[in-house]
Amino acid sequence: MPVAVITGGNKGLGLAQSRRFLDAGYKVVVIARSRGEVDRLSGDIRVVEHDLGGSASAEYLDAIHDEEGGLDVLVNNAGVHLKKPIWDVSADELEHVLNINIRAMFLACGRYIALQREAGGAIVNIASMGGIMALPSAAAYVTAKTGVVGLTRSVAVDAAQFGIRCNAVSPGFIDTDMTRAVLAKDPARRERIERRIPTHGFGSPEDVANAIFYLASEQAAYVNGVNLPVDGGYAIGF
Template identity: 35%
Template structure:
């Protein structure tokens, strides 16, 4: 019987209550990791923890990724519960529809606070915890981080920023034995895609029809890519932005 891909690892999943994050927590636990799940929804987190207890050592902590004290608590809670931090999957993010000249300042600030500031806060605290022991960090960007797209300007700006943070963190922290990579999903069947489909179904179908594999991805397919990057099988991989998009960005 082979060991799981993440056997013996302690992994923090930030933004883990639904969609890609929740299914990643499920997969990481099934692959042998001890998992700390962090997100804003207390009830959803508690339900997920109950579900996963049977297949892995899982704990949860609620909080807002855009609040520095909450992010520090995510990492501190992991260290207190499990004694170390080997990997982190930074998946928290929100969408923001609208042309750049139509997005309100409040909405722009909110998407930046969660998708960019929140990513930086996570990286800062996770690197602090891994400084002496090394580790692996995976950030969620998007194929929107490679290109522009009408009607999603603020969101796509944040995903470009995630790629910049990822590559810089890989350079800064490689000498410490910390690998930092990103995944770039294309269309994925998540609650976020469901919301977008409700607002603009034609746009979603155009996006999916442009995928060479002619289908949206699943959350588990994205989680598999993140798991590999977190694992020792990707031990020489750092600074990479891995498309998980059915060939959309090819």
């Protein structure tokens, strides 16, 4: 049974990713600080509790690799957002955003390659529209997600010699509980956003999960180093 490791796969977009891999017959190992909503899923899934923001390494992958006999897919999904203009961002806040969004991902990519260099595999990093375009009052987040895009390209080049591909997905406006809660306070903002999206609607968590699964699968065997927007065309919209 193939194995997929998904950071932050216990809730939100990550939960949809876990479900997608389970439906395809994968064993899923979720890396998160808690079980979250994992119990809603059925299939071969377990949670390894780990604080990605506080870790100085990604050696949690070693134990999983030894227990499972390999790691076919790594999805670096865990991330945090910070809605603040740059002049209000403290050094501690910046460190927190960078630690989770890029540092933990950097370390996980490196450790995954070290473990899988004889067997090959696939890495999918979750970037953002913030890695493609500027977002207002989100300088720390945009900085981190732009770094994810650059990291993905570098890993794609360096890891190809080991049969490991690395790609990224950049979700746009996705209809999640958190998004609905935020926009419920300003319905007019949702209408403005939807008018800007060429497809005139928000995406679903399953849209993102399907894109991730494609990039991790053999159907994308010749796809390497791309950043795939899943945003209905928002980033190129009007």
